[in-house]
Amino acid sequence: xxxxxxxxKHLITATGQRVTLRCSPRSGDLSVYxxxxxxxxxxxxxxxxxxxxxRAKGNILERFSAQQFPDLHSxxxxxxxxxxxSALYFCASRRGGGYDSPLHFGNGTRLTVT
Amino acid sequence: xxxxxxxxxxxxxxxxxxxxLNCSYTVSGLRGLFWYRQDxxxxxxxxxxxxxxxxxxxxxxxKATLTKKESFLHITAPKxxxxxxxxxxxxxxxxxxxxxxxGTHLIIQP
Numbered sequence: 420x421x422x423x424x425x426x427x428k429h430l431i432t433a434t435g436q437r438v439t440l441r442c443s444p445r446s447g448d449l450s451v452y453x454x455x456x457x458x459x460x461x462x463x464x465x466x467x468x469x470x471x472x473x474r475a476k477g478n479i480l481e482r483f484s485a486q487q488f489p490d491l492h493s494x495x496x497x498x499x500x501x502x503x504x505s506a507l508y509f510c511a512s513r514r515g516g517g518y519d520s521p522l523h524f525g526n527g528t529r530l531t532v533t
Numbered sequence: 534x535x536x537x538x539x540x541x542x543x544x545x546x547x548x549x550x551x552x553x554l555n556c557s558y559t560v561s562g563l564r565g566l567f568w569y570r571q572d573x574x575x576x577x578x579x580x581x582x583x584x585x586x587x588x589x590x591x592x593x594x595x596k597a598t599l600t601k602k603e604s605f606l607h608i609t610a611p612k613x614x615x616x617x618x619x620x621x622x623x624x625x626x627x628x629x630x631x632x633x634x635x636g637t638h639l640i641i642q643p
Contacts, residue, residue, distance in 0.1 A: 421576065452630045462577070462620070464630040475629045509576050511630075518624050519564045519584065522631055524576035 422446065423525035425510050431531045437498040440528045442510030444491055450474075450513040451493040452522055453485055457506040468493055469516050500532045535560045535625040539634035546611060546641050554606040554619055554637045562626025566604050568597050569620040571636070577620055611641045 422445035432438055444451050453465040455478075464477035468487035479485075482500075487493045497504060507529050511522035538557045546552055558566065565584050569577035581590040583599040590597045594615065596607040606619055618638045622631035 421578070423576070454630070461635040462622075462633040464632070467630055475627070477629055511576075519582075521565075521567055521579045521582055523579060524569075526574075526576045529574075 421523040421525065423510060423512050423523055425508075425525035425528050427528060428526070429529050429531075431533065432500060433533055434500055434502060436500050436532075437496065438500065438530065440495040440497070440508055440510075440530075442493045442495070442512075442525060444493070444510070444512030445523055448512035448514050448523070449491065450516060451487055451491070452511045452513070453479075453493070453495050454509045454511065454524075455506050456509060456527070462509070465495070474516075497530070502532050505530055505532045535623055535627075535629075535632040537621055537623055537632055537634035539619075539621050539637050541637060542635070543638040544640070546608075546639070548612060548641055548643050549610050551607070551609045551611070553608070554621075554639070556604040556606070556621030556634055557602060558604070558621070558623045559602075560623045560625040560632070564624040564626065566599055567622045567624070567631060568595075568604070568606055569622065571618045571620055580619075608639070611639075613641045613643050615639065616641045 424443040449470045465479040467475040485495045507527045509527045511524045568580040571577045581597040618636040620636045622633040
């Protein structure tokens, strides 16, 4: 168990809808990362937060947004969903603001858009 | 742009048959190379971090090595429970998260 908690585990929704994925990082970790994993693309970095502030953006669509709250949990909001958004979404946390320690991943949210 | 290429894409071994997985990378200012194991339906599980060429790390039947251009994950006398997808990732000098390869899907047959 990595200590990173993601909810829900599964989500099935229709095209055009909006969903929110939630992540609680490991105790003491200040950085939260969001990744998308699809069969053909592998793990793709979406966005990073450190202690409540956005720090870096990767391949995140404008329809997607995220935030990190004062208690350090994070939410990823996906709107105007399309079939191609179906994927596994992972949250990971890291101890501090540095970049040489490993990321610890949750078990993901499987999103299915029908 | 940081890039990671893993080979082979898939590997099937008999129990006890040792082998190596390859991870080639290009990165601007390597801060660390990471190996993960991922089981179906689960998140990646951290295995090793390597920071500089020549470094080696071991854990049970796994040994990771690093050169300036690639890393190897050596699996000695594997068991069926070692079956998983093994992911390699690099952290470059930018603020982005880890850049991952697509992984090697390893199957160990009893």
